[in-house]
Amino acid sequence: MNIRQLALQIIHDVDVKQAYANIALANMINRNNFSDQDRRFLTELVYGTVKAWGTIDWIMSRYVDRPPAKIPPMIRNILRLGLYQLFFLSKVPPSAACNQAVELAKKYGHPGTVKFVNAVLRSAARNQEKAKYPTKEEDLLRYLALTYFHPEWLVSRWLKRFDSEAVERLLQENNKPPRLSLRTNTLKITREALLVRLAQEGVTCTASDWTPEGIICHELPALASLTSLKEGLFQVQDESSMLVAHVVDPQPGEFVIDACGAPGGKSTHLAALMKNTGRLLSVDLFEHKLAITRENARRLGITCLETLQTDAATLSDQFSGKADRVLVDAPCSGLGVLRRKPDSRWRKTESQLQDLPKLQLSILTGAASCLKPGGVLVYSTCTTEPEENEMVIREFLSIRPDFSLQSAGSRLPSPRQGEFVQLWPHLDFVDGFFISRLKKH
Known part of the structure; x- marks a missing residue:
């Protein structure tokens, strides 16, 4: 089994077919019985090459007299994979990186492209100084x-x-791999009991400092092998994402709407905080995502959750003035979770930051009309940019004076100052997240 060839297939699909690297890699691993060493090497090649995409293309430009877009896609990606090994994997001998790339070029190219790949990589291996970055002082x-x-x-x-x-x-x-965090399903088990259970299953883990349900995993076997997962004792969820439901603070027996609910991490957390009573409506545009929400709810033993496929901006057509609480975890640029999706940094554009706030405000405005007087509206994103966060809230308040801002920070399990909660990977060591809370008069 040629690990480099499998890595190339994934990298090529990310480049040409717009595949998501994390999903494509997981599917490849699930289809094959890799050794731990092969699985780690495949992951390093795929994630490393995709994450360093822009830098690798800049390096390529030092040795090739045409832009990457002008190189046939498969040959372009063979070069990317080879250059990643040459410049960033010190344990791979340069000869191995070059020779394996040439073999791949023979498989996917013709004699001319084989010579081209060989010449580029041999030149890069001989003269790496040619691709030296500018210093901080220079640029x-x-x-x-x-x-x-x-x-x-x-x-x-x-x-x-x-x-x-x-x-x-x-x-x-x-650029650091994110920690794996789990949310205890408090409908079935306490965090203390789950920590014991996970330890028995070979997981090295500790309690989260951020949330009373959170658990941080340090070492573990394959997640799918854990019987505690199959039994619905936990849900995989980042710590910052777990904070959102606490800011919503749903009460047992209430009617709560999660306006952008799939695939169900926050929806099922809301249900747990509601003690699986009342009515929880999880909404999404896409039925295949709602199917995942329903499956998560089934595994976790949640019965108060129902799903609805519709545009969240039109929710008030059916539920005007009926809900006690509404969560809008809005579609966003995702700039707070770049460490989780190695390809996403190269898919984002600055123009999205001009277009997304219109969509976010539309969803927020539509969902807000579902609330009863005295109802609570929580808006959250997994981004760090003010255009998608504070500025959306300020714009909303300017057109809906019947809402007022409340302190989101004071509702956290470990309270902090401020009307808004903005978490940062380098300051809080969790995903970048924004949370705000409003009340309807």
């Missing part, structure tokens, strides 16, 4: 973007908001 923006594998437009945005040391720490944190 701070390009230095940070190339060193830490982020698009220049995004680094530039953050440099306008923060000093260079803070930006560098954020970029570094975005």
